[in-house]
Amino acid sequence: MRNSKVLERLEFLKVLKDCKRKKCALFVVDIDDFKLVNFSYGYSMGDRVIAAVEKKLVDVVEKYFSECVFGRVGSNSFAVLMKVVDKELSYRRIEEIYTKYLERLNFKIGSDFFSLTTSAGVAFSLGVDDVGNLFKKAEEALYNAKKRGKNCIVFSTNSSSTRFEEIQEIRKRLVEAIEKRSVEPYFQPILSLRTGKIYGYEVLARIFSEGKVLRGDYVIDIANTFNLIPEIDRIVFEKASKYLDKGYKLFFNLSMKYFFKELNNIWRMVKDRGLNSSNIVIEITESQKVMEMNVAKSIFQIFRDMDAKIAIDDFGSGYSSFSYLKRFPADILKIDGEFVKGAKRDKRDLTIMKSIVEVARPFRLRVLAEFIEDEEDYRLMKEIGVSLGQGWFIGKPKPEPYDVRIDI
Missing domain, CATH: 3.20.20.450 (EAL domain)
Structure with missing residues (x-):
């Protein structure tokens, strides 16, 4: 399970479904308030920023995980499916990836310097969760990161499943x-x-x-x-x-x-x-x-x-x-x-x-x-x-x- 190419959403979800019986982690990253970039500098520059974030994500994650698949699951959000051997070790590595490399991203456009922040959610599968549960848990964790004020990472826990069901009902x-x-x-x-x-x-x-x-x-x-x-x-x-x-x-x-x-x-x-x-x-x-x-x-x-x-x-x-x-x-x-x-x-x-x-x-x-x-x-x-x-x-x-x- 290794693919440096960033897959589109449907392709990524198919890979995720095929891996449902393996131990893995799903790491979802979303760029906070990205619309401001498009408004300030234009969509062409926004595309360049997305490409830069995408490249950085791939380069960094591959230093820590030998088996992983990347996907773009939203206009300014990405997901990484990683094989997990040791859950605690994977937990620490993902946390380090986020805090060291992705928490704040700095850019220079012309004479302007600006920074973007990200929010992230992580869910683990021990081989018993299907694709729906794993992706739902990662989305739940990302939602909680946004709820806390953005610019942070949240790991999914079973105790918050009921709350997430309530959130989905209100969303509906x-x-x-x-x-x-x-x-x-x-x-x-x-x-x-x-x-x-x-x-x-x-x-x-x-x-x-x-x-x-x-x-x-x-x-x-x-x-x-x-x-x-x-x-x-x-x-x-x-x-x-x-x-x-x-x-x-x-x-x-x-x-x-x-x-x-x-x-x-x-x-x-x-x-x-x-x-x-x-x-x-x-x-x-x-x-x-x-x-x-x-x-x-x-x-x-x-x-x-x-x-x-x-x-x-x-x-x-x-x-x-x-x-x-x-x-x-x-x-x-x-x-x-x-x-x-x-x-x-x-x-x-x-x-x-x-x-x-x-x-x-x-x-x-x-x-x-x-x-x-x-x-x-x-x-x-x-x-x-x-x-x-x-x-x-x-x-x-x-x-x-x-x-x-x-x-x-």
């Missing part, structure tokens, strides 16, 4: 909801604290299965892992867009993992339908990867071409928050909710919030505070000069935009 329900378009926009009001009147609404997704909302943060995590977020957000935008021409400002929070694809989807719908894009506010979560890829100017130009507004979400949560004001000439700063929740009892949180308000003033930026949960929060945010507010005290998400007026 998500796919069905997308196919049936059982995804609905909900609207949470954003209030002007100066006038007490509605400024706009944040648009949130509610996914229905068998007549009930799929709840829990893990649902979005699973949708993100299985690349379902763009379809969910596309349906939400399509259904919510009818309110743009009614004068409502709508805030859409795009996933950074699929940011460029989602932005392109919105841009296309705006042009095709002649939507009033001046009422669109796109929330950009602080993302160091976007800055590293040197695409800030391109993103800003797309927004200006659309006549849309930019809100920096979770402002203050990163170490380089204020540098975003230089790179992204934003319209709105949405303060990280942790500062809002802590402002009543922690003077440091309150001081940080006051500083953000003061910095925003000469740039004529609006400052939005989320997590306003009671009247005390509302009064405090208004007192320090925050211009916009959002939270359950102001209004909960509902299926239609609705009016709110607070006179305090």
Whole structure:
């Protein structure tokens, strides 16, 4: 079992099936956030990066394992089937391959230097698992690596099999909801604290299965892992867009993992339908990867071409928050909710919030505070000069935009 050629997915799975009675390990590696490379440098350069990663994987693994087969099982993911003689030794070797050679990959394109990270999952067969179980276990381990924040390796264990079955069931329900378009926009009001009147609404997704909302943060995590977020957000935008021409400002929070694809989807719908894009506010979560890829100017130009507004979400949560004001000439700063929740009892949180308000003033930026949960929060945010507010005290998400007026 040795083949330095990298097989296509179907060929690789056939080899895997033929080896089902042997002791082996399946090592799956996925390049994190690879879409950023294609967007920043083009698909041709992306193909060159894939080829470089592929070559490195083959060269490194063959130094450690005499019998192995390589496959490309996704657009930016690879798998290696290795013969196992000693499981503990193989475990240590695979871990060393990942941490020493694949955990972080450095590239130079022209004058730009950048690095990519990978996530990996590993499953072992002792000759009793069929191809379905082995591949499922490796995918499960890779999923857990992504769930932990990416850039790590996870080895499959039998104890997590039940959890993986639950994940697959939720994935199935998500796919069905997308196919049936059982995804609905909900609207949470954003209030002007100066006038007490509605400024706009944040648009949130509610996914229905068998007549009930799929709840829990893990649902979005699973949708993100299985690349379902763009379809969910596309349906939400399509259904919510009818309110743009009614004068409502709508805030859409795009996933950074699929940011460029989602932005392109919105841009296309705006042009095709002649939507009033001046009422669109796109929330950009602080993302160091976007800055590293040197695409800030391109993103800003797309927004200006659309006549849309930019809100920096979770402002203050990163170490380089204020540098975003230089790179992204934003319209709105949405303060990280942790500062809002802590402002009543922690003077440091309150001081940080006051500083953000003061910095925003000469740039004529609006400052939005989320997590306003009671009247005390509302009064405090208004007192320090925050211009916009959002939270359950102001209004909960509902299926239609609705009016709110607070006179305090």
